[in-house]
Amino acid sequence: MPESATYALDTRGERMDALEQYFREAARELREPGLALDADPDAVHRFLHLPAVRLQQHMLTPARYARHDDVLPSFVPAEASCAEWILAAEWLAYGDPGMTLASPGPALSTVVLRALADEAQQDWFFGRTSDWPTWAFFALTEPEKGSAATELTARLDADPSGEGWVLSGEKMYIGNGAHARVGVVFCRRATGPWGIEAVMVDTGDPGFHAETLPIIGLRGARISRLRFDGMRIPPERVLGRHRPRSRRGLQGALQAMLWFRPSVAAFALGVGRAACDYVLEQRPALAGAGRAEVDGMIDRLNRLRRLLRDVAAEIDAGSPNTFRVSGVKMRAARLAEDATLLAARLLGPASLVEHPWLDKAYRDVRAFEFMEGTGNIHRRGVFQGLLRDDYFTSRDRDVRPGRVAEGVV
Amino acid sequence: MTTAVLGSYPSLLDALHADVTSGGFVASPSGHVLASAEALGVAGAGRFGRFGLACVPASAGSARDDATAARFAEGLLALQHTVLRRTLAHTITRLGERVSEGTSLLSRPQLQADLADVAMELQEEAAEPEEEAGRDVRWARHQRLTCTGRVLLRLLGGYSMLAEGPGADLYLAEVAGNVYLQPGPDHRVEDHHA
Numbered sequence: 001m002p003e004s005a006t007y008a009l010d011t012r013g014e015r016m017d018a019l020e021q022y023f024r025e026a027a028r029e030l031r032e033p034g035l036a037l038d039a040d041p042d043a044v045h046r047f048l049h050l051p052a053v054r055l056q057q058h059m060l061t062p063a064r065y066a067r068h069d070d071v072l073p074s075f076v077p078a079e080a081s082c083a084e085w086i087l088a089a090e091w092l093a094y095g096d097p098g099m100t101l102a103s104p105g106p107a108l109s110t111v112v113l114r115a116l117a118d119e120a121q122q123d124w125f126f127g128r129t130s131d132w133p134t135w136a137f138f139a140l141t142e143p144e145k146g147s148a149a150t151e152l153t154a155r156l157d158a159d160p161s162g163e164g165w166v167l168s169g170e171k172m173y174i175g176n177g178a179h180a181r182v183g184v185v186f187c188r189r190a191t192g193p194w195g196i197e198a199v200m201v202d203t204g205d206p207g208f209h210a211e212t213l214p215i216i217g218l219r220g221a222r223i224s225r226l227r228f229d230g231m232r233i234p235p236e237r238v239l240g241r242h243r244p245r246s247r248r249g250l251q252g253a254l255q256a257m258l259w260f261r262p263s264v265a266a267f268a269l270g271v272g273r274a275a276c277d278y279v280l281e282q283r284p285a286l287a288g289a290g291r292a293e294v295d296g297m298i299d300r301l302n303r304l305r306r307l308l309r310d311v312a313a314e315i316d317a318g319s320p321n322t323f324r325v326s327g328v329k330m331r332a333a334r335l336a337e338d339a340t341l342l343a344a345r346l347l348g349p350a351s352l353v354e355h356p357w358l359d360k361a362y363r364d365v366r367a368f369e370f371m372e373g374t375g376n377i378h379r380r381g382v383f384q385g386l387l388r389d390d391y392f393t394s395r396d397r398d399v400r401p402g403r404v405a406e407g408v409v
Numbered sequence: 410m411t412t413a414v415l416g417s418y419p420s421l422l423d424a425l426h427a428d429v430t431s432g433g434f435v436a437s438p439s440g441h442v443l444a445s446a447e448a449l450g451v452a453g454a455g456r457f458g459r460f461g462l463a464c465v466p467a468s469a470g471s472a473r474d475d476a477t478a479a480r481f482a483e484g485l486l487a488l489q490h491t492v493l494r495r496t497l498a499h500t501i502t503r504l505g506e507r508v509s510e511g512t513s514l515l516s517r518p519q520l521q522a523d524l525a526d527v528a529m530e531l532q533e534e535a536a537e538p539e540e541e542a543g544r545d546v547r548w549a550r551h552q553r554l555t556c557t558g559r560v561l562l563r564l565l566g567g568y569s570m571l572a573e574g575p576g577a578d579l580y581l582a583e584v585a586g587n588v589y590l591q592p593g594p595d596h597r598v599e600d601h602h603a
Contacts, residue, residue: 146566148509173567214572216460216580223570337559349439349591352584353457353464363580370566376519 016087018075023088026052027095031357034096037220038360041212042179044102044220048133052095055088057105057129062114065126082259082312086266090305093270097364098220100267101175105129108138109184111259112198112252116240124237125200128182137183139171139226140253147373149196149253154187154228156197156238165189165233167199167207170226173370177224178210184239185228186253196249198239207231217363261325261372262312265332268368269308271361272332272339273301278358279343290346297339304332321393323385330378336365418492418578419445419461422585425484429472435481436467437589457584460577464588482547485589489554489582490534496561496575497527504564523560530557544592551586558582 033047047053054071059080066078077084092100106113106129113125129136141147142154154169167187177183180203189197201208209227235241240248276298280286286294311325340362344351352359369375385391423445426434434442434449442449446463457464467473472481501524504514514520534554542550558579562569569576 141567144507145509146507151509173570215570216572216576217570223567341555344587345591349593350437350441350464350588351591352587353441353443356456359457359459359584366562366576367570369563370570374566375563379519 015075016084019084020087020091022073022076023055023091024094026050026055027091027093030092030095030099034099034220035356035360037096037098037102041098041102041219041222044099045133047099048104052092053099053103055092056100056103056107057132057134059085059088060106060110061126061130062110062122065122065130067130067132082262082315083309086262086308086312089263089266090270090273093267094274095270096220097267097271098218098360100220101218102220102222104133104135106136107175108256108260109136109182111256112138112184112239115255116198116243116248116252118240118242120236121200121239125182128202131181134182135176135180137174137177137180137224137226138256139174139177139183139185140257141171141173143170143172143225147257149186149250149257150193152186152188152196154185156187156189156199156233159232164235165199165238167201167228167231167233169228171228172225173213174224174226175221177222177226178212179222179224184252185226186249187228189249193250194245196253198249198252199233200237200239201228201231201233205231216366217360218367221367257372258320258322258325259315261329262308262315264368264371265304265308265329267371268329268332268336268365269301269305271365271368272297272336275336275339275343275358275361276301278355278361279346282347282355286346293342293346297335297342300335301339304328304335308332321385321390323381323388323391326373326378326381327385327391329372330375330382333365333368333371333375336368340365418488418581418585419447421488421491422462422485422581423448425481425488429477429481429484434467434471435477435589436471436473438478438593439588440467441465441588442467442471443585443588459584460572460581462581462584479541482544482590483542485582485585486534486547486550486554489551489558489586490531492575492578492582493527493531493554493558493561496558496579497524497531499575500524500561500564503568520564523564527557527560530554544590548586548590548592551590555583555586 029050030052036043051071055076058066058072058076058078061078063078089100106126113122117125128134140149142152145151145153154167154171157166159166167185169187171185183201183203184198185201186196186198189195207229208231209229210224213223213225215223239252276294279294307328311321311328314320343358344362347355347358352362382391422443426444429435434444436442441464443462443464445461446458449463449465451458451463451465501515504520507514530553534550562576562579568574
């Protein structure tokens, strides 16, 4: 980072400072691999030795399944809190967001497993994702329904043999879908919101089909289309089968999206920050209006970063403000777009041709808009918060009587 | 779902080059030529090559005079406008096919307002003023069209990221504007002879 770029500091304590310093250093190794991945998304196999590539698997795996080795320092936590993970996500994305999303590990599915799975199910899933390298997917979005969890159409029908289930349907825009060994699929067993189930699948089983989609940016995510063609699902792979119907499938989807929306915001802020720093590295003498625009962007970054940390802390405290989570995610995605547009403008004519990293970031950031819900969905969420007089108030200052905390992982 | 709007920007740009220079290429003020990889004969080579478009240093034979550059720049804006009009139609078709909570997505006032804003911007852009625009004005028009395109891409969601969708053409139109329309610090024409 250039010396001229200064960011807000806070007082989170030595442990978080040490973590941030480590993430920052580890992420430096991702810039060149990120460009290689943009050219060939399968190139991730050449970079599996990098500590930064290990972070996702380690931090998103429950502590009892984490495998400690010498690649990561002992102070990097397994089963990370939301606050810890967004810190990692921001700096990893500063290095390269595609490399981060390409890294092996349980990804979003970890929250669903931690929220819904019994011990045997966790053994089944995390036993596999703890093998290195193993990718997993989280399949909610559908071709015609987007990520509207209550409207999904993939079906879970009773197996005619009398035992277990049969999964049919399609999923779209699924990260690492075509390269994963296991995944979590949301599907409909019956009508209504409580008819939604989350099931674990092994991609080696008959009936699983996947293809990687050619995409414009964030190519390392290896976005895929999945098809389940009468795939047999044993009864023990239905997550939360020991819980009432109102507290399994849909609840898992909502909790996963709530927990990971701050991550997408962190990715966006990481790339936005990288774009600002890139401008200052390339134009160290930048002054006047151009410099003021970069400073203004950094100020927005710092403010959103503060809000992001607040919402993550609220999630970790078990009392999230979902409306504020939506607002931060939406604004961070927009900021990342603004930062890359600004960088392209300040670096002058043909900057997208002359600066391959900038061209990549310019394409990558557009994906943050639709990851974990599009901006329009989040704007509607913020409006709902305004109607309830529940948008501006932090949870730790919410002293209204009868306030019921919403439980999250 | 129709794929009628997709993947044609490189060939449209080639046609613009040919129209303005009688078969040659137009050099950007910064000394580049952007055209289809096929027309440039550089498939897989060069510093920039994406979605069928490539960029090479301008050769000595590339057109560089101010009159040609101005006609080409106006053509680029018309091309961006064309791509946006097609993407708007495509977006309306696609959102009309999507049903959420029992109704078409097009019934949502917010989406209707976004689409109307895009249409009004495009209509304003298509109106021909009495005075000819200079380079700074053309750059400002390109930036407005870029913002308009981003609105459509947000409405299209994940579909906008597919290389075979309209997002690729809009991205290439943005790159073309960055190469040909963006003024340098002093508007100075540099020579980059191949």
